[in-house]
Amino acid sequence: MRKPRLMTPGPANVPEDVLLELARPVIHHRSAEAKQVIVEVTDGLKEVFQTQNDVLILTASGTGAMEAAAVNTVPPGGKALVLSAGHFAARWGNICKAHGINAVILETEWGQPVDPDQVALALRQHPDTVCVMGTLSETSTGTGHPVEAIGRVVAATPAVFAVDGISGVGAMECRTDEWGIDLLCVGSQKALMLPPGLAFLSVSPKAWAKIDAFESRSFYFNLKVARKKAKEFDTPFTPAHTLILALRASLRRIKEEGIEGIWQRHRRMSEACQAGVQALGLELFSARPAEGLTAFRVPAGLKDTDIRNKLTERFGITTVGGQDKLKGKIVRIGHLGYTDEIDVVATLAALEMALAELGHDVEPGCAVAAAQQVLMGQRTAAAVG
């Protein structure tokens, strides 16, 4: 028997009661019942995002929300500042390129957090920047960026701040309004505990002013039309309605736990996982780890696939490797959404055994013990870097 355990940074586990919502007979998406669902989930998303701004529901992958944010906010030839520090941040640049947006790329070494002072400097050099495009949690490197501090910098300029919160929101603290995030992009398949298929986008009044200033070259992702329909608790096109019903169920769970409590749980899981990985003599990849996943460097003498395949074949645990220039160099363990502290401890126990069986020198229980000490408050997270 191999019991499947999804420890990836998205898609992530979906609670059983949320899955069962998906098996309910389809209702018509223009019915009064369907509109009531839109009302409830929009309120719930605002609470998760910590925003009073409009929140729009798109039937798309999270990338669809990123493209919607970019193409509606920056006219062709307009300037965007891309805070590039990983595979997904680089996607902002690719979106800009596809749409003829003049992207200024501020490169940060992968694994390092973006420096708010560098953002301020770039904005002084490029005062005509329309939109700064950043990332809350860079999934490819396991890095959490200082969005609060960057938001303060951007808020003092005419530019708007678009944040890819796809794998971050619901796992890491994110206070959209307080931190000055004008466009927050979120996907369903991460900390929101749903299958993939929905994307969400919050839009501030400052962003609407940019959006209203020109006609965007997008039909499916036209935010002006989406805003109009949202006011009627509707969507421009037939939405992935069963997923919206399931979203209602997952948001009720989130409300019950409370968003602050959820952030704390992810912080604990993250610190425990970091401590465990380090107790095994493994090196964390990121200098500022995100709270929904832990990335560590593949130790000398092993391949990433050795470790990952062993985890899957022996214990049913799915993890992911590195992307692009990190291919083969790191392993990433996801711990977000419907995942608890004991899932992390169990994964560390499996990692110990996998490494030992691969000939790595492992003291059985060492990673588990380090994680337990963090979880019991007997030690703080290991120093990173």
Next chain:
Amino acid sequence: MRKPRLMTPGPANVPEDVLLELARPVIHHRSAEAKQVIVEVTDGLKEVFQTQNDVLILTASGTGAMEAAAVNTVPPGGKALVLSAGHFAARWGNICKAHGINAVILETEWGQPVDPDQVALALRQHPDTVCVMGTLSETSTGTGHPVEAIGRVVAATPAVFAVDGISGVGAMECRTDEWGIDLLCVGSQKALMLPPGLAFLSVSPKAWAKIDAFESRSFYFNLKVARKKAKEFDTPFTPAHTLILALRASLRRIKEEGIEGIWQRHRRMSEACQAGVQALGLELFSARPAEGLTAFRVPAGLKDTDIRNKLTERFGITTVGGQDKLKGKIVRIGHLGYTDEIDVVATLAALEMALAELGHDVEPGCAVAAAQQVLMGQRTAAAVG
């Protein structure tokens, strides 16, 4: 008790076993298992579409596939011929407008089929047309267009033929390759018997040549990237993977019944519904009814909402009214996908009672009898128009 009966032209009923697929635990979308699912569903879709062309899977509403077809095939400033004959055909024009495509609109009266000779004439007048954009089943009017004959006309020109088959494919005969359809757009929530959230697009070599000739201004809907990923049995972005698993289950059902058998079932349901409606003295709206829905004019002295609300309140039956200029003027009964002959007969029985209770002069059983006679082969479908 009010037992819900969804008799709308999408979203349509989903079989119970397909719904249960949605409740399965999420698997990782880059796993070998997930790739195997892509292989199987792509084959199944090719059979339903009757094509050997590439078939791409998009996480979007059907409209996303329409935008993808348009924006990847016609460069900004390029010319498209839009066969406009209803609310959804007009959407092609709106997509063109958003992308700076020069749309020549060939208007056909709503409810009438597009005339292939008019298409030929328009293509002679506009020999620089890059793409002809038409519709298999116009959901807003309940009209089936002569796609086979139009396809012959377009095939003789350098233009490609893009067809919105969202509510048609799987309900009406559609032979993509034989009929010269270069880009076929399909949605999940109609005859494919799934909830909304996925769109499909088949692309012919003639269409790929247009697509490869320029860089499209779309990122999420970039078909060149989708083609590359499809060759690896993958998608560019995280797909709505649970829906793809459910698609596998619905395609297995379709394979078992056989696509020709499914077309015949829809033809029988359509003819039975038309006969029943006409036996009630109601006038069919379309001169060439589509086979997935039946639209009839609201009789004098009644409102569409009187009829539709009565059907819902008394019998749990959901139907839809008219859109745009047909608002209040027609009622549309959907009969596609997971719907059988007896569902149609039952709906006609309910319609008889609803009309009678609204004061309409109805002979009980007349619509049911007319439908039964069609279903038993004792009479042919009533003459239309």
